[in-house]
Amino acid sequence: MSYLKKNHEILISxxxxxxxxxxxxxxxxxxxxxxAGRSASIIKGVGDDAAVIRQQGAREDWVVTTDMLLExxxxxxxxxxxxxxxxxxxxxxxxxxxxxxxRPRFHIVSLGIPATIPDKWxxxxxxxxxxxxxxxxxxLIGGDLSRSTNGIQVTITALGETWHRQAIYRSxxxxxDVLYVTGTxxxxxxGLELLRKEQTKGATxxxxxxxxxxxTPNPRCDVGLWLLQNHYASxxxxxxxxxxxxxxxxxxxxxxxxEIYPGALPIFSASKSWKLDPLNLALNGGEDxxxxxxxxxxxxxKFAEAYPKRFPRVTRIGILTSSKGIVxxxxxxxxxxxxxxxxFDHFN
Amino acid sequence: MSYLKKNHEILISxxxxxxxxxxxxxxxxxxxxxxAGRSASIIKGVGDDAAVIRQQGAREDWVVTTDMLLExxxxxxxxxxxxxxxxxxxxxxxxxxxxxxxRPRFHIVSLGIPATIPDKWxxxxxxxxxxxxxxxxxxLIGGDLSRSTNGIQVTITALGETWHRQAIYRSxxxxxDVLYVTGTxxxxxxGLELLRKEQTKGATxxxxxxxxxxxTPNPRCDVGLWLLQNHYASxxxxxxxxxxxxxxxxxxxxxxxxEIYPGALPIFSASKSWKLDPLNLALNGGEDxxxxxxxxxxxxxKFAEAYPKRFPRVTRIGILTSSKGIVxxxxxxxxxxxxxxxxFDHFN
Numbered sequence: 001m002s003y004l005k006k007n008h009e010i011l012i013s014x015x016x017x018x019x020x021x022x023x024x025x026x027x028x029x030x031x032x033x034x035x036a037g038r039s040a041s042i043i044k045g046v047g048d049d050a051a052v053i054r055q056q057g058a059r060e061d062w063v064v065t066t067d068m069l070l071e072x073x074x075x076x077x078x079x080x081x082x083x084x085x086x087x088x089x090x091x092x093x094x095x096x097x098x099x100x101x102x103r104p105r106f107h108i109v110s111l112g113i114p115a116t117i118p119d120k121w122x123x124x125x126x127x128x129x130x131x132x133x134x135x136x137x138x139x140l141i142g143g144d145l146s147r148s149t150n151g152i153q154v155t156i157t158a159l160g161e162t163w164h165r166q167a168i169y170r171s172x173x174x175x176x177d178v179l180y181v182t183g184t185x186x187x188x189x190x191g192l193e194l195l196r197k198e199q200t201k202g203a204t205x206x207x208x209x210x211x212x213x214x215x216t217p218n219p220r221c222d223v224g225l226w227l228l229q230n231h232y233a234s235x236x237x238x239x240x241x242x243x244x245x246x247x248x249x250x251x252x253x254x255x256x257x258x259e260i261y262p263g264a265l266p267i268f269s270a271s272k273s274w275k276l277d278p279l280n281l282a283l284n285g286g287e288d289x290x291x292x293x294x295x296x297x298x299x300x301x302k303f304a305e306a307y308p309k310r311f312p313r314v315t316r317i318g319i320l321t322s323s324k325g326i327v328x329x330x331x332x333x334x335x336x337x338x339x340x341x342x343x344f345d346h347f348n
Numbered sequence: 349m350s351y352l353k354k355n356h357e358i359l360i361s362x363x364x365x366x367x368x369x370x371x372x373x374x375x376x377x378x379x380x381x382x383x384a385g386r387s388a389s390i391i392k393g394v395g396d397d398a399a400v401i402r403q404q405g406a407r408e409d410w411v412v413t414t415d416m417l418l419e420x421x422x423x424x425x426x427x428x429x430x431x432x433x434x435x436x437x438x439x440x441x442x443x444x445x446x447x448x449x450x451r452p453r454f455h456i457v458s459l460g461i462p463a464t465i466p467d468k469w470x471x472x473x474x475x476x477x478x479x480x481x482x483x484x485x486x487x488l489i490g491g492d493l494s495r496s497t498n499g500i501q502v503t504i505t506a507l508g509e510t511w512h513r514q515a516i517y518r519s520x521x522x523x524x525d526v527l528y529v530t531g532t533x534x535x536x537x538x539g540l541e542l543l544r545k546e547q548t549k550g551a552t553x554x555x556x557x558x559x560x561x562x563x564t565p566n567p568r569c570d571v572g573l574w575l576l577q578n579h580y581a582s583x584x585x586x587x588x589x590x591x592x593x594x595x596x597x598x599x600x601x602x603x604x605x606x607e608i609y610p611g612a613l614p615i616f617s618a619s620k621s622w623k624l625d626p627l628n629l630a631l632n633g634g635e636d637x638x639x640x641x642x643x644x645x646x647x648x649x650k651f652a653e654a655y656p657k658r659f660p661r662v663t664r665i666g667i668l669t670s671s672k673g674i675v676x677x678x679x680x681x682x683x684x685x686x687x688x689x690x691x692f693d694h695f696n
Binding site for chain 1: 404474
């Protein structure tokens with residue numbers, strides 16, 4: 001969950017999207033200040049990947065998140081099967097729980113569908129959703145089903161449980177902490193570009209991989225929980241909008257800046273042969289749903305050694321700094337550049 | 349929450365809506381059987397107004413519900429101010445909590461809006477929502493804000509808490525229990541008819557009252573909690589779709605039938621002078637968001653006496669019966685009629 005939205009169009013029209021982002025940022029800042037609930041039972045309210053609420057006498061806190069997927073904004077019906085949409089709708093919510101180190105427990109599904117959608121589509125939507133739910137042991141407890149005159153809309157609320165009443169927030173990072181990401185960056189965005197070129201099946205193994213990353217992302221709940229249980233991560237979030245948009249959010253919450261090494265980023269280099277720019281996609285492409293987190297410097301070596309081989313690879317991509325702003329620092333001695341929200345400018 | 353939807357159009361095209369209802373009923377029955385989660389921690393899953401989940405060691409259970417309002421299906425933008433839509437979106441969710449006897453605690457708001465909607469609209473939406481939230485002591489803990497290319501969509505998830513781990517379900521009724529409703533029936537539907545005739549302001553006090561009932565319904569949380577705390581209600585639900593649709597659901601859950609006395613229904617008789625049929629609206633009109641509940645016969649007199657004067661009026665409208673189906677029984681000795689889902693047929 002965030003009050004800020006996945007920006008598919010960033011690759012097509014960065015300036016338009018930056019405008020939208022700024023508008024949304026501004027509205028959300030205002031809404032948060034003005035309307036966010038405050039109470040001893042709200043451990044974390046709006047402004048992180050999920051909210052954390054405490055109930056009197058309970059051993060664990062609840063972690064609650066919601067995400068909406070709208071046809072023509074977040075997906076094209078022709079690009080996803082019903083089952084893939086079901087999977088993806090739940091996955092984006094579980095990714096928010098993963099980003100807090102929470103364990104998925106329950107979910108609620110609201111589905112608005114045009115009258116022309118056949119029953120079979122609805123059942124397949126729920127099948128795709130149920131398969132991912134089962135893998136993550138989260139249970140369907142209810143929802144809403146409505147006809148819609150305006151395309152397909154899915155809104156899911158996911159409830160997770162803390163482990164020992166702990167959660168990892170965006171705000172816990174300090175200057176000097178080492179930045180990591182899981183998996184590969186820009187792979188889902190490369191998949192989206194293939195869909196835009198109507199290459200919906202993929203001709204090669206890499207193309208199929210990119211399409212899969214876009215259509216059926218895997219929330220990193222196991223990694224998030226492991227990081228929490230082993231006290232490695234000082235701050236964490238999931239990458240829904242790309243590093244250039246998400247890292248500034250993490251830094252802002254932690255009141256730090258960051259330096260990242262573009263050469264070290266786990267880019268999806270196969271996309272180069274499709275005339276895409278893997279680094280641009282890694283920085284600015286959305287929907288990777290990988291985890292971005294920081295580890296205090298003094299435990300970074302221990303963390304790197306202990307990180308389980310069964311998990312997706314983890315890559316050290318930079319550090320948090322006391323000076324604000326995000327700087328891209330090339331290893332080769334090229335001049336450093338500032339990373340702007342939704343893109344990057346030359347350092348001046 | 350229910351997997352079944354408010355049917356505004358019932359007044360215009362009952363047959364079309366009955367068809368939609370049957371389709372939705374069928375899909376939802378299937379989804380419930382196939383996909384509903386089962387676990388000791390799920391006290392009540394899909395199939396009631398809200399779900400009830402239990403956390404180890406917690407003193408109270410959580411009651412969770414979600415409802416979606418879609419432009420052009422659930423509302424027309426021209427008919428509601430932003431603040432009224434904010435109020436109504438939360439109200440329909442709180443009404444589900446009221447129907448369980450739960451106390452509202454937290455809510456999460458997902459809002460999809462076209463890019464043409466000004467900031468002011470968004471802020472007024474949240475203001476209207478916040479005012480009702482404050483009256484019911486529920487706190488905003490998060491949400492999602494997205495641009496939409498397909499009209500305005502609101503999905504709210506509300507979390508409530510039980511009182512002494514108790515909730516009132518649809519399923520607790522027995523033959524012989526006395527049926528009651530709060531407030532007036534068919535008032536919101538009369539308001540909707542005025543809007544359809546573009547009488548958006550209302551010329552008389554009654555018209556203004558009807559418009560208010562439609563635009564800014566008052567969830568009956570105080571009545572629901574009082575009924576629970578005093579152990580009066582054997583079963584309960586909120587009236588979102590009208591008695592002719594909702595009472596069969598209550599009866600089906602409780603495995604009973606019902607007899608109702610049309611002459612006793614608290615109809616909104618002012619609507620007669622606007623060339624509307626108050627009884628038809630009371631039976632078939634949606635969105636009253638009043639409570640429908642049953643009280644065991646042996647405590648009905650005590651209940652009627654104890655019912656607080658500060659609450660909206662309560663009316664005895666019939667009884668639950670062991671024979672299935674809903675029968676309309678006139679006091680005057682006219683022949684009884686069967687009430688069909690979404691309308692009524694002559695008894696045969």
